[in-house]
Amino acid sequence: xxxxxxxxxxxxxxxxxxxxxxxxxxxxxxxxxxxxxxxxxxxxxxxxxxxxxxxxxxxxxxxxxxxxxxxxxxxxxxxxxxxxxxxxxxxxxxxxxxxxxxxxxxxxxxxxxxxxxxxxxxxxxxxxxxxxxxxxxxxxxxxxxxxxxxxxxxxxxxxxxxxxxxxxxxxxxxxxxxxxxxxxxxxxxxxxxxxxxxxxxxxxxxxxxxxxxxxxxxxxxxxxxxxxxxxxxxxxxxxxxxxxxxxxxxxxxxxxxxxxxxxxxxxxxxxxxxxxxxxxxxxxxxxxxxxxxxxxxxxxxxxxxxxxxx
Numbered sequence: 001x002x003x004x005x006x007x008x009x010x011x012x013x014x015x016x017x018x019x020x021x022x023x024x025x026x027x028x029x030x031x032x033x034x035x036x037x038x039x040x041x042x043x044x045x046x047x048x049x050x051x052x053x054x055x056x057x058x059x060x061x062x063x064x065x066x067x068x069x070x071x072x073x074x075x076x077x078x079x080x081x082x083x084x085x086x087x088x089x090x091x092x093x094x095x096x097x098x099x100x101x102x103x104x105x106x107x108x109x110x111x112x113x114x115x116x117x118x119x120x121x122x123x124x125x126x127x128x129x130x131x132x133x134x135x136x137x138x139x140x141x142x143x144x145x146x147x148x149x150x151x152x153x154x155x156x157x158x159x160x161x162x163x164x165x166x167x168x169x170x171x172x173x174x175x176x177x178x179x180x181x182x183x184x185x186x187x188x189x190x191x192x193x194x195x196x197x198x199x200x201x202x203x204x205x206x207x208x209x210x211x212x213x214x215x216x217x218x219x220x221x222x223x224x225x226x227x228x229x230x231x232x233x234x235x236x237x238x239x240x241x242x243x244x245x246x247x248x249x250x251x252x253x254x255x256x257x258x259x260x261x262x263x264x265x266x267x268x269x270x271x272x273x274x275x276x277x278x279x280x281x282x283x284x285x286x287x288x289x290x291x292x293x294x295x296x297x298x299x300x301x302x303x304x305x306x307x308x309x310x
Contacts, residue, residue: 013305023301025098031294033093038289040089041082042282045070047144048081049275050239053263056149060263063270069148077151084153085140092136126183134178135171138242145243162246173250174241181234188227194291196223216295217288224283232273236260 013020019027052066061069074081139160143153163170197219240256251259263271 018302018305019298027294027297027301029093030297031290034293035286035290036089036093039282039286040086042278042285044081044084044144045074046275046278046282047141047239048073048147049278050236051243052148053274060266063267063274066274073148080152081147084144084147088136088140088143088156095132095136123183126179126186130175130179130182133182134175137178138171138173141239141242142246159246170246170250174238176253177234177237181231181238184227184230188223192223213292216291220284220287224280224287227283228276228279232276232279233260236274
């Protein structure tokens with residue numbers, strides 16, 4: 001993959017696509033940045049809903065009560081709560097998305113000349129990019145981990161310092177469920193949504209005046225519930241493993257699964273799928289904003305290249 005990035009063709013405009021591979025990467029990063037800023041309040045809300053599954057004494061809390069506590073946090077600290085975790089997420093646009101999109105687009109280019117994103121590329125990207133992505137997700141969740149008690153984010157420097165005392169091993173907690181989460185995200189969001197949008201634009205657009213944004217929104221609305229059902233339990237496992245105190249002992253994957261099972265026994269499917277509703281809303285918004293941002297950036301590059309060759 002790295003050898004491909006060093007090739008001159010990576011920076012050469014493709015005559016058919018009218019865009020260079022490096023510009024496609026930048027378009028993906030641009031779409032990701034737009035998505036990150038817009039969906040951060042919902043992301044924070046969903047994590048806290050899942051995190052508040054237990055009280056400060058470690059006892060399971062009814063999902064309804066957990067949601068009430070989260071609403072109270074946002075009511076008391078609306079700006080802080082909405083912006084919590086945004087800094088590492090924006091930094092993650094580079095640290096997380098460059099490896100993920102790099103593997104995704106690079107693999108697609110190597111195995112498929114038409115440049116379409118397929119399942120094999122999504123699988124490779126999900127596995128290979130996980131070690132790069134996980135530390136950012138860990139820091140993001142740790143920033144919000146004690147919001148309930150303190151009302152403020154935990155400083156990034158403090159999180160890094162605590163991790164350094166354990167040779168940075170805590171930053172890789174939750175990597176295994178992340179791989180599954182990332183695979184589901186790539187197959188539904190990066191593979192399924194564009195293909196579905198293309199079909200909707202062809203079938204619905206021919207009989208209506210719906211534009212790219214509307215067809216993208218419809219495609220995201222169809223794909224998002226599938227994505228959330230697939231990833232919600234995995235997201236819960238990540239939250240359980242990544243919001244535990246860095247100073248304390250880590251929670252293993254088996255321990256997180258057992259905690260999820262206990263939650264399901266106490267509250268049924270409501271316990272397993274905490275944050276499901278807000279997760280679907282987030283997914284629809286995130287997917288739509290990402291692809292619209294990506295499309296906008298791609299079009300700007302295509303226009304720029306056209307002017308340069310005129």
